[in-house]
Amino acid sequence: MREPLFRAVKQEGAGPVRQLMAYGTAVLLALAVGAALLAVQGVDPITFYKQMLTMGIPGSRYPWRAVENFVKLFVPLLIVSLALALAFKMRFWNIGGEGQFIMGAFWAGFAAMRLGERLPQPVMVLVMALCGALGGGLYGILAAALKVRFGTNETLLTLMLNYIALYFLQFFAETKAPWNFFLDPGSARPKFAKFPGSAQMILIPVGPFRLNLSLIAALVLCALIFVYLNYTKRGYEIAVVGDSPSTARYAGMKVGRIVIRTVFLSAALIGMAGAFHMSSAGVMSASPTNDVGWTGIVVAWLAKLDTMGILVVSLLITVLQFGCQTASAAYPSIDANFANLLQGVILFTVLAADLFTRFKIVVRGRKEAGK
Amino acid sequence: MKKILALALAMAMGLSLAACGGGDKGGSPAAGPGSGSDGSSSAAPGGDGSGSDSSIKVGAIYITSQNDVAGYTYQHHNGITTAMEALGLDPADLIVVDNVPDTDDTAVANAIDTVVNQGADIVFGISFGYINAMADKAEDYPDVIFSHGTGYMANDTNFNNYFGRIYQARYLAGIAAGMESKRSKNNSIGYVAAYNLDYAETCSGINAFALGAQSVNPDAVVYVNVINTWGNETLERQAAMALFDVYQCCVISQHCDSAQPQQVAQEYGMKGCGYNSDMTEQAPNAHLTAAIWHWNVYYQTAIQAAMDCNGDASKFVENMGGNAYYAGLKEGFVDTSPLNENWDGYSDTKAIMDAVRELIVSGEWDVFSGVKLSYEITDGKVEIIKTDAPLMDDQGNEIVPAGGPSVDDSVIKGSMNYNVAGVIEG
Numbered sequence: 203m204r205e206p207l208f209r210a211v212k213q214e215g216a217g218p219v220r221q222l223m224a225y226g227t228a229v230l231l232a233l234a235v236g237a238a239l240l241a242v243q244g245v246d247p248i249t250f251y252k253q254m255l256t257m258g259i260p261g262s263r264y265p266w267r268a269v270e271n272f273v274k275l276f277v278p279l280l281i282v283s284l285a286l287a288l289a290f291k292m293r294f295w296n297i298g299g300e301g302q303f304i305m306g307a308f309w310a311g312f313a314a315m316r317l318g319e320r321l322p323q324p325v326m327v328l329v330m331a332l333c334g335a336l337g338g339g340l341y342g343i344l345a346a347a348l349k350v351r352f353g354t355n356e357t358l359l360t361l362m363l364n365y366i367a368l369y370f371l372q373f374f375a376e377t378k379a380p381w382n383f384f385l386d387p388g389s390a391r392p393k394f395a396k397f398p399g400s401a402q403m404i405l406i407p408v409g410p411f412r413l414n415l416s417l418i419a420a421l422v423l424c425a426l427i428f429v430y431l432n433y434t435k436r437g438y439e440i441a442v443v444g445d446s447p448s449t450a451r452y453a454g455m456k457v458g459r460i461v462i463r464t465v466f467l468s469a470a471l472i473g474m475a476g477a478f479h480m481s482s483a484g485v486m487s488a489s490p491t492n493d494v495g496w497t498g499i500v501v502a503w504l505a506k507l508d509t510m511g512i513l514v515v516s517l518l519i520t521v522l523q524f525g526c527q528t529a530s531a532a533y534p535s536i537d538a539n540f541a542n543l544l545q546g547v548i549l550f551t552v553l554a555a556d557l558f559t560r561f562k563i564v565v566r567g568r569k570e571a572g573k
Numbered sequence: 574m575k576k577i578l579a580l581a582l583a584m585a586m587g588l589s590l591a592a593c594g595g596g597d598k599g600g601s602p603a604a605g606p607g608s609g610s611d612g613s614s615s616a617a618p619g620g621d622g623s624g625s626d627s628s629i630k631v632g633a634i635y636i637t638s639q640n641d642v643a644g645y646t647y648q649h650h651n652g653i654t655t656a657m658e659a660l661g662l663d664p665a666d667l668i669v670v671d672n673v674p675d676t677d678d679t680a681v682a683n684a685i686d687t688v689v690n691q692g693a694d695i696v697f698g699i700s701f702g703y704i705n706a707m708a709d710k711a712e713d714y715p716d717v718i719f720s721h722g723t724g725y726m727a728n729d730t731n732f733n734n735y736f737g738r739i740y741q742a743r744y745l746a747g748i749a750a751g752m753e754s755k756r757s758k759n760n761s762i763g764y765v766a767a768y769n770l771d772y773a774e775t776c777s778g779i780n781a782f783a784l785g786a787q788s789v790n791p792d793a794v795v796y797v798n799v800i801n802t803w804g805n806e807t808l809e810r811q812a813a814m815a816l817f818d819v820y821q822c823c824v825i826s827q828h829c830d831s832a833q834p835q836q837v838a839q840e841y842g843m844k845g846c847g848y849n850s851d852m853t854e855q856a857p858n859a860h861l862t863a864a865i866w867h868w869n870v871y872y873q874t875a876i877q878a879a880m881d882c883n884g885d886a887s888k889f890v891e892n893m894g895g896n897a898y899y900a901g902l903k904e905g906f907v908d909t910s911p912l913n914e915n916w917d918g919y920s921d922t923k924a925i926m927d928a929v930r931e932l933i934v935s936g937e938w939d940v941f942s943g944v945k946l947s948y949e950i951t952d953g954k955v956e957i958i959k960t961d962a963p964l965m966d967d968q969g970n971e972i973v974p975a976g977g978p979s980v981d982d983s984v985i986k987g988s989m990n991y992n993v994a995g996v997i998e999g
Contacts, residue, residue, distance in 0.1 A: 262690035271683045375676070390725075390987045391772065393704060394678075479679065485705050488676035528687050531668045537638040538672035 210561040221559050228555035232548040239543070243535045250533070254525035266411035268528070273413075274482050275492065276520040277420045278303070278475045282498035283516050284427050285471035287507040291431065292444040292464050298345060298360025299472050299495025301367035302338040306473025308371055309337030311397070311486045315383050318398030326400040327415070331477045338473015339466045341367065346465035350458040364495065375488035384486055394486040403481040416478035423471065428509040440464050472498075500549055519545070629880050631657060632693025634684045635671040636700040644804065644830045646671070648849055649699045649722070652868025659873055660880070668693050675702025682706045689717050694886070695879040697872070698722065708732065718879050718889045723774070725987060727896035730887035735871050736986060738901025739774075740781035741933050742864035744940045745909045745926050746826060746846040747785020749861045752922045753824040753844045755790040762786055763816030763825035764797045765809055765834045769998055773989040778828050778864075780993045781940045782846075787995055788946045789925070796820045797998045804830030813837035820999065824861070835860050844916070851910035862926075863910040870906045871898060899982060903934045921950055928955040941985065943977035966991040 237247035257272060259265045282299050289296035296302075310330040318326060345359040374384050378392045386395040405412035431437040439460050442450045447457050472495070479490055501519055505511030526541030633639075633653055641647040650669075657667060668691045670684035681703050688696055689710070695718040698707045704724045711719040711732035721727075724734040750762050764782065768775045783795040798812040809827070813834035816822045826846040827834040832855035838845035839859035845852075847863030878892035890896045900906035909930075912923050925948050932938050938946070938959070945962045948955055961976035972991070973980060980989070992998070 258687070258690060263692060264686070264690055267686045268690055271686055274679060274683070372676075391701065393702075396705065483679045483682070485678050487678045488702075489674060490677055490679070492677065492680060524683075527670060527684070528691075531670050531687055531691055532665075534639065534664065534667065534669070537640050538670070539638060 205566050207566045209564050209566075210557075211564050213560060213562045221556075224555040224559045225552055228551035229548055232544065232551045235547050236540075236544045239540070240536070243533075245533050245536060250529050250536075253529035253532070255521065257521065257525040258528035258531075266409075270412060270414065272520065272524050273417050274479075275524055276517065277414065277416045277482075278479050278492070278494045279497060279501065279520055280420050280513065280516045281423060281475035281478070282472050282494045283501035283505070283512045284424060284509065285468045285475070286498045287502040287505070287509070287512060288427065288431070288440070288471070289465055289468040290502055290507055292440045292461065294346070294349075294461060294465055294468075295357040296342070296345075296360050296465065296468055297357055297495075297499070298342065298363050298469070299498050300491050300493070301360070301364035301495070302341050302469040302472040303476040303479075303491050303495055304364075304367040304371050305341040306334035306338035306476030307480045307486070307490045308367075308374075308476075309473070310334035310477030310480045311384065314397040314401035314480065315395070318401040321400060323400040323402070323404060327402075327404055327481055330401060330481050331419075331474050334477025334480070335470040335474040338476060339470030341473070342465045342469020343462060346462045350461050368489065371490075372488050375486070394488075396485045397481070401481060402484045403478065414482060416482060419478065424509060424513055431509065436460075436463075504549070504552060522548070629662065629694050629876065630666045630668060630692045631662070631876060632668045632685075632688030632691075632696040633670075634673050634681065634688070634696065634698045634700075634703060635669060636675055637672060639669050639671045643832075643850065645849070646699065648866055649697070649868050652866075652870075652872045653697065655869035656872035656876055659869070660876055662876070673700075673703075675700040678706050682710065685710045689714055694718060695720060695876065695889075697875075698724075716886050718882070718886045720875055725897070727890070729890055729896065731889050733875075733890055733893055733896040733898060735875070735898035736774075737866060737871070737906040738899065738985075739864055739866065739907045740777045740940055740985060741902045742907040742909050743778045743781040743826075744785035744788075744933075745930060746862050746864045747782040747787075748789055748926050748929060749909075749912060749918075749922050750782070750824045750826060750844075750846050751786035751789030751793055752918045752925070753861065753916075754786065754793050756918050757823045759821065759823035760790065760792045760794055761820050761822045762793055762795045763813070763820060763822035764795050765812045765816065765825060765827040765829055766797050766799050767803045767829050768801065769797055769799050769992070770990050773985060773987050775828055776992060777941075777985050777989045779996055780989070780991075782826055783993055783996050784940060784945075788929075789948070791947075793995065795996045796822060797992075797996060799998065800829060802829075806831045806833050809833040810837055814841075815999070817841045817843060832856065847910070853910065853913060857913075858915075860913055861916055861922075862912045865908055865910050867905055867908060870904060871900065874898070899986065901933070902930060903936065920953065924950065924953060924955045928957055932957060939979040941973065941980040943973040943975050965994045967994050967996055969994075 240247040240250050257268060259268045262268060282303065286296055286299055310333050313330050313333040317329060321329060341363065345356050345363060348354040348359060349356045374382060375394065376392050378385060384394055386393045404415040406415060439455055442455065443457055443460050450457050480486065497519060501512055501516045505515040522545055523541055526544060527538060530536040530538060530540055631653065635646045635650065637644065637646040639650050653667065654664065657664060668688045670687050673680055673684045685696055685706060697720050699722045701723045704721060704726055707719050707721045708726045711728060715731060717731065719732040721734045723736050727733045754760055754762055764779055766775055766779060769779060770776050779795065779797055786793040786795065796816060798816055800808040800812050802808065809829045809831055810833040813825055814837055816825050824844040825834055825838055827848050832847060832852040835845040835847050835852045835856035839856040843859060844861050845856060845859045846861050850863065850865055852863050853860045878889060881892050882888045902908060912919060912926065929946065938944060941964060943961060943963055945960050947958045947960065949958060963971045963975045964973040966972055
């Protein structure tokens with residue numbers, strides 16, 4: 203066989219230190235590109251990055267508010283990334299985070315509007331979380347069951363289900379009708395009504411700061427998933443099915459059942475994140491996801507599906523998103539697109555760094571020394 | 574080998590992801606830096622200048638980018654910067670969060686917190702969908718002023734809403750369209766509309782335009798083509814083409830973001846009336862006149878009122894003389910762009926439009942009343958003839974009896990859900 207001009211050869215001995223260094227270099231490189239763009243537009247990159255990393259918190263009027271908002275962005279991203287990693291570990295490409303999140307949010311909102319008047323707050327918040335989990339989970343099972351039964355492609359199916367969920371929610375957002383209890387009856391134009399008070403997320407006051415209970419829930423979930431994946435039989439099954447379904451079958455595992463169970467868990471967690479998001483917002487929205495279903499894939503991937511890695515990466519991505527918005531507010535020439543751009547560049551360089559630490563490119567005709 | 578496959582798959586996922594992420598932003602990242610240089614050049618002089626004496630800071634929440642070069646956000650941003658310049662404020666005292674979707678309440682609330690945290694004393698939100706978050710935050714921050722465009726919620730202290738009688742300008746534009754229809758002996762007039770009866774804002778505009786056209790040509794029929802979105806250049810173009818191809822219209826108007834309908838009119842050798850800004854530049858041969866906003870008129874009034882509060886935000890509504898600002902031709906908040914001088918109907922039309930403008934400004938007459946206008950021109954002098962006639966909807970119901978007063982403002986702003994006779998939705 204003719205040797206190709208270039209080929210990628212797996213590189214041995216790329217330890218974690220080397221990999222971290224490569225990632226660090228990649229991020230710095232991306233920031234340098236960003237700095238050049240900022241400088242071209244007459245913005246001092248150092249000041250901008252400083253504001254970005256501190257998220258404008260020092261010296262602001264209500265610093266605790268900024269922290270609360272940060273938590274509101276961080277929690278959904280963390281839970282969704284963790285949940286996606288569960289499915290990805292099994293090589294089930296769940297691209298349907300957006301749709302499952304929306305379904306979770308929808309059913310949580312449904313519960314809030316129907317039961318919110320009757321139930322006390324702690325029960326209501328729990329009911330919303332469970333409704334969200336069930337709504338998201340069943341929506342996920344749809345794709346999993348079809349894959350197990352008919353061998354359909356889950357990437358396409360979950361992707362397309364996103365749009366069905368999105369327009370499903372939009373239908374309720376825009377249809378003014380007597381039966382539509384989601385909307386504010388007092389408004390001539392369609393507009394979501396606010397949830398009753400008991401359907402609002404529980405906030406624990408810590409001085410002027412109000413700690414969002416969903417943060418604690420997310421961190422507990424993080425620990426539980428870590429244990430589930432690393433120290434339980436079911437977690438092990440996920441890894442085996444991911445590596446080789448035939449091996450799993452040979453070892454007597456019921457692959458179909460494992461797939462459906464895991465996808466349900468993944469989608470249910472995403473749905474629960476949607477429910478948390480709804481109760482934190484206190485009102486429905488027509489597009490509530492803030493793109494977590496997509497960003498979560500990035501986070502899960504950058505963290506190599508590692509639970510603790512996801513915690514760190516989702517934190518960093520949230521700092522980038524939130525900080526960029528805050529920092530750009532003060533500059534007329536910098537708009538929100540800059541955050542997207544910077545995120546894209548970082549992702550690109552980090553993926554490239556990843557490639558080059560794990561593989562090296564060999565050019566035809568040049569023999570590697572030592573081999 | 575398996576690892577390489579997995580890697581390739583993951584890379585493909587990453588790529589498709591980037592594609593998805595980019596898709597909904599509509600390629601604006603590319604437009605950002607390029608147009609940004611325009612934005613910064615105008616802002617540069619004050620950008621590094623020392624802070625002005627007045628301590629007021631203005632916050633703004635936009636639906637698309639502040640670096641846009643046309644469209645809704647552009648109009649508002651332009652209005653705010655013009656007003657700030659007129660008031661001698663430092664451009665650096667404008668704090669903007671842009672690309673805030675009006676379908677995500679958390680994002681809106683976050684954006685408001687961001688501008689308030691950076692010291693904004695007055696926050697403008699320009700999209701209707703910001704309404705819940707604006708109302709919440711007005712309660713949350715009693716020491717900050719909130720002002721919501723196109724909304725209807727308000728309180729008695731620090732929260733108002735603002736909108737304009739754009740229907741008055743539409744009526745004037747309708748006169749120009751009616752003249753063109755009369756001149757070309759073609760009663761079909763077209764209208765590309767984002768929505769029709771779904772929003773009072775859209776159907777009141779269609780109705781006013783039709784009434785204006787009918788005041789010149791009583792036989793004129795306005796065919797409305799609805800695209801169900803506020804802005805989509807492809808749909809706007811297709812809708813305009815259908816109006817010419819199917820309904821053989823001689824002139825079209827529009828209620829949508831881009832100048833595509835005007836450009837289509839130009840390609841067909843027909844005429845058009847634009848919206849939002851003077852679209853003569855985009856369609857020099859076709860464009861007659863446009864119903865336009867002067868947002869700076871409101872923003873200047875509001876920022877001045879905020880400055881007069883001297884730190885007590887609760888006085889804002891009182892300073893504004895009410896919590897719902899609703900101004901029209903009289904205040905200069907809305908108007909028509911200069912009539913196209915190269916158009917054959919220019920002089921007569923201009924005379925009529927000027928006379929009607931004067932009549933509306935005087936407050937003696939308004940569009941949705943039981944009095945119809947017609948005109949007689951002798952030696953370039955226009956005489957307006959007022960005839961009592963009922964205002965009828967397209968189902969034959971009487972909205973206003975002959976000689977009756979104008980429909981209530983609250984209807985025009987909020988609950989109008991009918992078309993007047995002579996409007997046909999295609």
